[in-house]
Amino acid sequence: MITITNLVKRFGDRVAVDDLSVEIGQEVFTFLGPNGAGKTTVVNMLCGLLQRDSGMISISGLDPETTPGEVRSKIGLVPQETALYEYLTARENLDFHAKFYGVPGGQVKQRIQDALELVQLTERADDRVSTYSGGMKRRLALVRALLHDPEVLILDEPTLGIDVQNRNEIWNRIQELKEEKTILITTNYMDEADRLSDRCLVMAEGKLIALDTPANLKLKHAGGIRVEAYITADQKIVKALIEKLKQIAPEARYADTEMKGEFNFVLPARGQANELLTEVSRIFREFPQVNILDLSLRVPTLDDVFLELTGSHLRD
Numbered sequence: 001m002i003t004i005t006n007l008v009k010r011f012g013d014r015v016a017v018d019d020l021s022v023e024i025g026q027e028v029f030t031f032l033g034p035n036g037a038g039k040t041t042v043v044n045m046l047c048g049l050l051q052r053d054s055g056m057i058s059i060s061g062l063d064p065e066t067t068p069g070e071v072r073s074k075i076g077l078v079p080q081e082t083a084l085y086e087y088l089t090a091r092e093n094l095d096f097h098a099k100f101y102g103v104p105g106g107q108v109k110q111r112i113q114d115a116l117e118l119v120q121l122t123e124r125a126d127d128r129v130s131t132y133s134g135g136m137k138r139r140l141a142l143v144r145a146l147l148h149d150p151e152v153l154i155l156d157e158p159t160l161g162i163d164v165q166n167r168n169e170i171w172n173r174i175q176e177l178k179e180e181k182t183i184l185i186t187t188n189y190m191d192e193a194d195r196l197s198d199r200c201l202v203m204a205e206g207k208l209i210a211l212d213t214p215a216n217l218k219l220k221h222a223g224g225i226r227v228e229a230y231i232t233a234d235q236k237i238v239k240a241l242i243e244k245l246k247q248i249a250p251e252a253r254y255a256d257t258e259m260k261g262e263f264n265f266v267l268p269a270r271g272q273a274n275e276l277l278t279e280v281s282r283i284f285r286e287f288p289q290v291n292i293l294d295l296s297l298r299v300p301t302l303d304d305v306f307l308e309l310t311g312s313h314l315r316d
């Protein structure tokens, strides 16, 4: 159980974490936000690696600033920058970690074996980490964090730079671990937040912007199904088109895609998409000069939520 109350952290004039309060229980809890939102700063304060300016933190009743050693033994951390001993092998890295965190001697060997198997590194276990790919290092860092069986698992950008297949495996493993642990993830991949989170805290510029289940966030802030179109046309015609489209979808937005004459439209549906689709095709028929490059129907994403709440996208 993690409780954060009115947490503030400044770096000079910059407020990196701005009066953040949240309670996290046994669940997968995600901090979703763009670069510089303050996610890693929160993680570092939770782990006792950084001092806060004000506010309270409690990890199972303990304050990381007053009892850093005890808090550290409760937490398994996968930091954003993978910190492994490059000149040691995977097995040696795990062994060092197990001993440092006081894993009972009789269990070390078996735990290391299981860990290596889990992330399919058994065959490479005795190679130096410096010979690993980025994704392999990331996978090793993940199981290393689990070796001392922590109550709380904190993953700062767990799948950064990991390929699709390994990403899915890590996601599955996180889902399984949720049965026994409090799991906190930071990410700026909206699909990761959507897929994994029981609850998702959307943050920007150090502030909590929204907090709910991914489904509720989308329902509350991003409405229903949306029609998305890429077209080429004259600016003047596009303006006329958008006027018409706004009559059927008042939240209709369009943007210049920075390719000369190419535009992207998003039309959120208020209720069922059926009506909207019929109307959209009727309107497009009135504008034969418009060339449709792509037309799709999609459900809202957490990026739509972020856009709705902040006016910008999660990623550029």
Ligand SMILES: Nc1ncnc2c1ncn2[C@@H]1O[C@H](COP(=O)(O)OP(=O)(O)OP(=O)(O)O)[C@@H](O)[C@H]1O
Pocket: 011, 014, 016, 033, 034, 035, 036, 037, 038, 039, 040, 041, 042, 080, 188
């Ligand atoms: N040691 C530091 N000194 C000065 N400023 C810092 C320091 N660490 C973080 N910051 C600033 O605090 C803000 C939040 O940074 P933080 O690393 O927490 O963001 P983040 O949400 O983890 O971003 P990313 O998605 O890029 O990892 C940024 O403006 C960053 O420049």
Ligand SMILES: [Mg+2]
Pocket: 039, 040, 041, 080, 156
């Ligand atoms: Mg970060």
